[in-house]
Amino acid sequence: MLSIKNLNVMVENKLILKDFNLSVAAGEVHAIMGPNGSGKSTLAHVLAGKEGYEVISGEINYCGENLLALSTEQRAQKGVFLAMQYPVELPGVNNMMFIRESLNAISRARGEEEYDAVRFMKLIREKAAAVELDNKLLKRNVNSGFSGGEKKRNEILQMAILQPQLCILDETDSGLDIDALRVVAKGVNDLRNKDRAMIVVTHYQRLLNYIEPDYVHVMIDGRIAASGDKNLALELEEKGYNWLIEETAA
Amino acid sequence: MINHLNAAQSEQQRQWFQTLITHSDSISLGQHLPWVKHLQSKARQELQSLPLVQRKQELWRYSHAEKLFKQPFYPQTNNSDNCYQAGLESEATLSTDSFKLVFVNGRYNATLSSTLVVNNELAEGVIVGNLHAVLQSHANLVMQCFNQTARQGEDVFSALNTALMSDGVFIYIDQQVTLPQPIEVLYLSGPAEKSSSGQDSDSHTQESRKMANLRNVIILQAGAKLSLIERFSGEKDFHYFNNNLTNVVLEQGASIKHSILQDESNTAFHLNSLFLSLFKDSTYQGQHIALGSSWSRTNYTAKFKGTGATCELKGLYTVANQQLNDVHLDINHAVPGCTSSEFFKGILYGEGKAVFDGHVLVEKQSQFSDASMKNDNLMLTENAEVNTKPQLEIYADNVKCSHGTTVGQIDEQQLFYLRSRGIEESRAKKLLCLGYASEIIDAINEPLFQKQVKSILDIRLNEGLLISSSEKSS
Ligand SMILES: Nc1ncnc2c1ncn2[C@@H]1O[C@H](COP(=O)(O)OP(=O)(O)O)[C@@H](O)[C@H]1O
Ligand SMILES: [Mg+2]
Numbered sequence: 001m002l003s004i005k006n007l008n009v010m011v012e013n014k015l016i017l018k019d020f021n022l023s024v025a026a027g028e029v030h031a032i033m034g035p036n037g038s039g040k041s042t043l044a045h046v047l048a049g050k051e052g053y054e055v056i057s058g059e060i061n062y063c064g065e066n067l068l069a070l071s072t073e074q075r076a077q078k079g080v081f082l083a084m085q086y087p088v089e090l091p092g093v094n095n096m097m098f099i100r101e102s103l104n105a106i107s108r109a110r111g112e113e114e115y116d117a118v119r120f121m122k123l124i125r126e127k128a129a130a131v132e133l134d135n136k137l138l139k140r141n142v143n144s145g146f147s148g149g150e151k152k153r154n155e156i157l158q159m160a161i162l163q164p165q166l167c168i169l170d171e172t173d174s175g176l177d178i179d180a181l182r183v184v185a186k187g188v189n190d191l192r193n194k195d196r197a198m199i200v201v202t203h204y205q206r207l208l209n210y211i212e213p214d215y216v217h218v219m220i221d222g223r224i225a226a227s228g229d230k231n232l233a234l235e236l237e238e239k240g241y242n243w244l245i246e247e248t249a250a
Numbered sequence: 251m252i253n254h255l256n257a258a259q260s261e262q263q264r265q266w267f268q269t270l271i272t273h274s275d276s277i278s279l280g281q282h283l284p285w286v287k288h289l290q291s292k293a294r295q296e297l298q299s300l301p302l303v304q305r306k307q308e309l310w311r312y313s314h315a316e317k318l319f320k321q322p323f324y325p326q327t328n329n330s331d332n333c334y335q336a337g338l339e340s341e342a343t344l345s346t347d348s349f350k351l352v353f354v355n356g357r358y359n360a361t362l363s364s365t366l367v368v369n370n371e372l373a374e375g376v377i378v379g380n381l382h383a384v385l386q387s388h389a390n391l392v393m394q395c396f397n398q399t400a401r402q403g404e405d406v407f408s409a410l411n412t413a414l415m416s417d418g419v420f421i422y423i424d425q426q427v428t429l430p431q432p433i434e435v436l437y438l439s440g441p442a443e444k445s446s447s448g449q450d451s452d453s454h455t456q457e458s459r460k461m462a463n464l465r466n467v468i469i470l471q472a473g474a475k476l477s478l479i480e481r482f483s484g485e486k487d488f489h490y491f492n493n494n495l496t497n498v499v500l501e502q503g504a505s506i507k508h509s510i511l512q513d514e515s516n517t518a519f520h521l522n523s524l525f526l527s528l529f530k531d532s533t534y535q536g537q538h539i540a541l542g543s544s545w546s547r548t549n550y551t552a553k554f555k556g557t558g559a560t561c562e563l564k565g566l567y568t569v570a571n572q573q574l575n576d577v578h579l580d581i582n583h584a585v586p587g588c589t590s591s592e593f594f595k596g597i598l599y600g601e602g603k604a605v606f607d608g609h610v611l612v613e614k615q616s617q618f619s620d621a622s623m624k625n626d627n628l629m630l631t632e633n634a635e636v637n638t639k640p641q642l643e644i645y646a647d648n649v650k651c652s653h654g655t656t657v658g659q660i661d662e663q664q665l666f667y668l669r670s671r672g673i674e675e676s677r678a679k680k681l682l683c684l685g686y687a688s689e690i691i692d693a694i695n696e697p698l699f700q701k702q703v704k705s706i707l708d709i710r711l712n713e714g715l716l717i718s719s720s721e722k723s724s
Contacts, residue, residue, distance in 0.1 A: 048670050051662070076672035084670075088663045092685025101681065102671035109672065141685070158671065 001026045001197045002047075002067075002166060007058035009039075009046055016042045018222040020058070024166075027194040031208055032201045033233065034219035035241045040201045041085055043219075044170040047199075048082040049075050062166065076102075077109035079165030083155035083172050085201075090142035095154070096124060098142050103161055127160045130190065132183050149180035156187035167191065167198045173207040185210030205237040220248045255304045263302045266319045267410060270461060271297065274325040274414050280385045285393055293412035300406045309405055312605045312637040313576050317545055318519055323461035323491045325414050326356035348434040348479065348698075351380060351419055355439055355490070356462025358382060358417050362436075375424030378433060381465060384420040391422060395467050399497035399525065407521055411463045411495040418465035418494075423474035423504075432477035432507075432696055437464070437492065439515060440485035459489045466496040470504035470532075477507040479699050484515030484542065491519040498524065500532035502556060508536045509699055513706050514543040516572070523549040528588070530556030537694055538565040538594075539703050540575050541710045547576040550592075554616075557587040565594035566690040568707070569602030569634070570714045579608035579623070583616040586646075590620070595690055596627040597683050598634035599714040606638040610653070614645040623653040628686050630660065630679065630714070676715045683711050 002024040009017035016039045024030055034040055046053050047060070049072035060067040067075065090098065103123075104114040115123065128138060133153045143151050152172050159167055172184050188198065188211050200211060208216070208230060216232040217224045220241070225248045226232060236244075255263065271294055280286035301307050303315045352362035358380040377388060385392050419435050439462075470476055482492060492514065500506060514520045520543040526534055540546055552561045567575040581590045596604045606625040623640040640653040660682055668678035687707060694700040711717075 048666075050666050050670075071675075072666065072669040073672050073674055073678075076670055082670055084667065088661070088667050090664055090667065090682070090685055092688035093681055098668075098671075098681070101673055101677070102668075105674065105677070106672040162671070 001063055002199075003061045005059050005061075007046070007060065008056040009042060010054040010056055011042060011052065015056070016222050017046070020223060022217070022224065024197045024199060026165075026197055028214045029192065029198045029200060029211065031211075031213035031216045031230075031233065032199060032219055033203065033205075033216065033236060034225075035245070036203070038219045039222040040219055041170055042222075044082055044085075044168050044199075044201060047075075047166075047168055048072060048080060073105070074109075076162075076164075077106050081159055081162055081164030081167050083152070083159055083167070083169040085170040085172075085174070087143050087151045087155055089144045089146075091144065093142050095140055095142045096138045099124060099138075099158055099161060102158065106162060123161060124157075127157055130160060131157045131187050133157055148175045149177065152176060152180065152184060153187075156184055160187055160191065163191070165196060167196065168201070169198070170201045171203055172200075173202050173204065181207065182210060205233045208233045218244055220245055223248070254306060255302060260302055263319050264298070266322070267297050267406065269322055270325055270410065271413060279382060279416050280389075283385070283389060283393075285396070286385075289396070290413050290415070293409045296404075296409045297406060297413060300404065300409055303406065309578070312607050312639065313547065313578075314574060314603065314605075315545075317574075318491070321459060321489070321519075323459050323519075326416060326460045326462045348432045349378065349429075350434045350436065351378075352436045352438065353380075353417070353462075353464065355460060356416060356437075356464060356492070373427065373429065375427040376429065377420065377422040379420055381415075381418040381420045381467070388422075392420065392467070395420075395422065395469050395497075395499075398469070398499060399467065399527070407493055408495055408523055411465060411493050411523070414461075414463040415465040415495075416463055418467070419496075420466070421468045421476065421478070423470050423476055425471040425501075426473040427471075428475040429477070432479050432699075435466075435478070435480045437462075437480070437482045437494075438484070439482075439490050439492070439518065440488050459491070461491040461493060463493050464495075466494065468496065468498045468506070470498075470500050470506060472502040472504060474501070474504045475506070477509075477696060479509045479511075479696060481511045481513065481702070482520065482542070483511075483513050484518050486515055487517050488515045489517050490515070492521070494522045496522070496524045497527075498534065499527045500529060500534060500559070502530045503532060504529075505533035506535070507695065508534065509694060509696060510536070510538045510548075511699070511703055511706070512538070512540040512542055512546060512548070514546065516542065516544060518543045518545075520546040521549075522547070524551065526550065526552040526561065528552065528554050528556065528559040528561055531558040532556070533559065534561045534563075536561075536563045537690070538563065538577075539690070539707075540565070540567040540577075541706055543575070544572055545574050547578065549578045549580070551580045551582075552590065553582045554585050554588040554590075557585050560589045562590070563592040563594075564690050564693055565592075566596070566687055566707075567594070567604060568597045568710050568714065569599075569604050570710075571600035571602060574603045574605070576605040577607070577625075578605075579610075581608075581610045581621065581623075583610070583612040583619040583621060583646075586616045587618045588616070588620070591622045592640075593622075593624045593690070594626075595687065596625070596636065597630065597686065597711075597714075598627060598636060599630040601631075601633045601635070603634070604636045604638075606636070606640065606655070608640040608653075610640075610642045610651070612642070612644040612646050612649055612651065616646045617648045619646060619649040619651070621649070621651045624655070626656045626658075628658060628660070628683065630683075676717045680711045680715050680717060683715075684708075 004022045007020040218226045
């Protein structure tokens with residue numbers, strides 16, 4: 001589904017991703033771990049098409065297409081979803097209206113029928129219940145006055161409604177208490193199927209107790225320094241990142 | 251804008267006003283009444299000596315008005331052939347639960363107005379009608395009200411309005427009377443119905459560029475309550491100039507909710523001067539939504555004349571290419587213990603221009619005043635331009651005052667968030683603009699009016715952001 005080859009990305013004249021390679025097939029869940037500043041969010045943003053990242057070289061193929069040639073919204077319409085590390089507030093923009101706009105923009109682009117108010121209400125009520133998001137938050141402005149955990153749940157709610165092909169979760173677990181973590185993990189596990197791929201960026205091994213990854217990669221200084229299965233995550237938990245950092249530097 | 255007019259420019263501007271005056275012979279508002287005649291001839295004289303429009307004048311320091319004086323206008327006269335019809339039915343039926351006065355091209359249209367208004371039978375202690383009619387039925391009352399509001403607006407356009415006033419709205423509400431429903435005033439402008447006799451394509455000859463000078467007088471006696479909605483609306487590409495002047499007097503404890511929607515034609519000139527007198531414990535709650543016009547200027551002049559009064563103004567404007575919107579506020583805390591707050595938000599795109607010039611004066615004796623003034627601008631393009639200057643001039647020492655202004659762009663993080671959810675860029679910008687405007691729109695407390703404003707704002711944003719009809723649906 002996704003193949004990243006020799007990707008080099010600069011941010012403000014600084015090389016952040018360095019000859020980065022990653023392949024993700026449908027049905028797989030990849031965890032990406034790594035210390036702060038190693039380039040995890042940069043990778044997530046480049047996949048979603050955020051501006052301000054300069055791709056120097058390399059390629060990204062998504063479902064047979066050159067992902068880098070698509071606009072941010074086209075990527076979303078074709079099934080790329082990024083749950084943000086820091087979801088922004090949208091003053092004056094109603095949450096429910098926003099999610100419906102999004103769903104219908106994607107439906108329109110795919111030539112599918114748009115959701116009328118009744119069908120949409122039914123859908124969002126059901127999905128909000130699944131991520132244990134208070135209905136009151138649907139009526140508020142997007143992320144306005146939401147707690148950290150509520151913001152993350154709202155991301156998972158959008159993911160559940162939009163049903164993307166490729167889900168990228170950028171530290172969705174950071175700062176969550178154990179209950180919120182469980183809800184987020186359930187949201188991810190509910191979506192897991194053979195057609196869908198997931199990239200779960202996390203700082204802590206903790207999340208992987210709830211979401212069992214097929215692969216674990218450790219990212220250090222813009223590269224994947226080690227790959228393995230879930231045991232690699234346990235090893236990192238025990239030993240920290242330093243041994244890998246030293247190995248990379250050597 | 252030139253700082254000082256040279257002799258030729260001054261001459262041209264005087265001439266522009268003079269031309270209007272000399273073409274106004276057939277205007278006959280209350281000409282049989284000596285006091286009206288006197289008022290008007292005095293204003294004509296003043297027009298020859300009042301300072302002209304130029305930057306060195308405080309009133310026009312940040313404004314651009316050259317565009318106006320480049321075009322001649324002709325006063326709307328009573329015998330003008332004037333049968334604009336298009337769209338009138340739908341305009342007139344938009345809301346059914348309000349009392350309505352309708353002016354078409356500056357002339358009162360009794361057919362489209364509510365019969366109750368025409369018959370003056372709204373409620374006990376309430377006199378509502380077009381000025382022309384009320385001058386017939388209640389000449390003395392009108393005279394008293396005019397005397398009460400005289401000597402306001404000593405500038406050329408106010409004088410022009412007085413000199414040429416042809417009609418307007420008159421509302422008088424007696425002590426302790428509350429009108430249960432809003433009064434709605436519509437000002438519609440459009441070309442006369444095209445006759446079959448051929449003169450169709452050039453209906454925009456200069457002779458047909460009409461100017462209307464409507465004069466509104468709104469008097470609320472002690473404890474009276476009113477909700478008033480005014481809407482200016484014009485047909486696309488129709489050229490005209492509305493020069494309105496409104497006097498509002500709020501006696502002790504009276505309160506008014508006053509909403510104005512300026513959605514004039516894209517080629518219109520619009521000037522609206524409002525003079526508010528607030529006596530003890532009275533409340534003025536105003537909303538001003540300016541979405542149309544090529545050139546638009548709104549002057550609010552509020553004077554506190556009794557303690558404990560409140561004046562609250564909220565405004566929204568959008569300007570696109572070829573549009574100028576100018577808001578001029580002058581708030582005078584002449585007595586202690588009053589509250590004023592003004593908050594205007596603007597959305598600018600293309601080469602749109604906006605001016606916000608606000609001035610709050612707190613006089614020495616006016617302790618315990620509470621004054622705040624704020625203007626925010628959202629710039630969607632680099633070529634849009636805003637001149638914003640909220641100013642406080644405070645001579646009392648025990649007061650609570652604040653003022654501020656912001657000029658910002660669309661937040662890139664917010665835009666990315668929306669686009670990453672599949673929403674097209676222009677549509678995403680529109681959602682952010684609507685969100686930005688909601689602070690003002692949500693405060694509108696007449697639901698039907700709020701709906702109207704929303705739907706017109708929607709159209710304006712689609713135009714401004716070049717959203718094609720295929721992307722519009724949601
Ligand atoms: N907008 C930006 N401007 C400047 N530097 C940035 C920007 N975004 C990221 N960086 C830099 O890129 C590096 C990688 O950051 P990031 O991708 O956020 O790492 P991670 O998500 O792994 O913590 C860091 O050194 C960070 O300072
Ligand atoms: Mg990060």
